[in-house]
Amino acid sequence: MLIVHHLENSRSQRILWLLEELGVPYDIKHYKRDEKTNLAPPELKAVHPLGKSPVIEDNGKVFAETGAMIEHILDAYGPGKLRPQAGTPAFDKYRYWLHAAEGTYMPPLVFTLFVNRIEAAPMPFFAKPIAKKIANSIREGYLDHTMKAQYDFLEAALANSPWLAGGDITAADIIMSFPVEAFSSRGKSDGYPNIAAYLMRFQSRPAYRRALERGGPYALLK
Template structure:
């Protein structure tokens, strides 16, 4: 049986969703974030040296990294349902989006999240205005433009496609969900990119996604209705 080491409010939500899409039997091992730091607990390092989630074990094999896990599970258990045919350009489009999600789209979103945490971190009152100005300057000069460039790119692509790979829902849609949910969690971005908001709503309306939420519990980027 597949075991998913599931950290709350993390990319592990995608793997749980994928397991539900594939209708696989699995065991869920839950981990809570540290209350003080928000980081994964040290106990995860017993499963994988980096101590991060998601991690799966399957037949004694341990695998980390969302993209690798999604690729592994899809190719082993879902080739007939969640992957395009390998003999055409659709396959390489799938590979592109599978890697784009974490390789290009997520980094500026993650940097923005980290800078916002720095801005809100406890610090002497006389330093806080300076930190606020630095964060605002980085956002204005780099991150805001980068995030909107990527979101415009994805929105343009989805303007003529139902799913990220065309008319077929694939594992690449699952991989793309986390960065887009993160972005659409920002009301200003959600209002600016209605096609992305509609796409995320369609992902979150899938029955397997809803089952994953029931199994995993609270998820900060999940649907509000």
């Protein structure tokens, strides 16, 4: 039985959704975040040295990294499903978005999270204006224009098809769901009608909803 080591409020929700789309039986081992630090518990290091989630175990082997897990699951359990035929233009789009999710879209979102936390952290009153100035400089100098370019590109990619690789959902849409949800949760999706429709489209899928039921309450990056 495939086991998903699932950390609450994390990107491992996408692995549950993938398995639900494929109809693959799996078990979940749930982990809670530390209430003070919001970090993963040390128990995850017993599964993988980096102590992060998602991680899966399948037939005695441990797999980490979301993209790598998706490829393993599709190879093992979903031949011909949730990815276009190799060598086609649709496959090229699929492969791009499969890697862009973590390589391009997630880093600025995570950086934004830490900038916001630094700005809001307890500190002497005289330090707050300095922290705010530094945070605003980072946003204006890098984050705002970087994320605008990325989501302008995503908006254009969704202009002529309902899914990122064409007319059918693929695993690329599943892995891109987290950056789309995180971006939208911050009120950044105004002016992006294609992204807003895309968000509603994948959140309404029965497999997505089943994954939420099994994974538990789900909050995005705060």
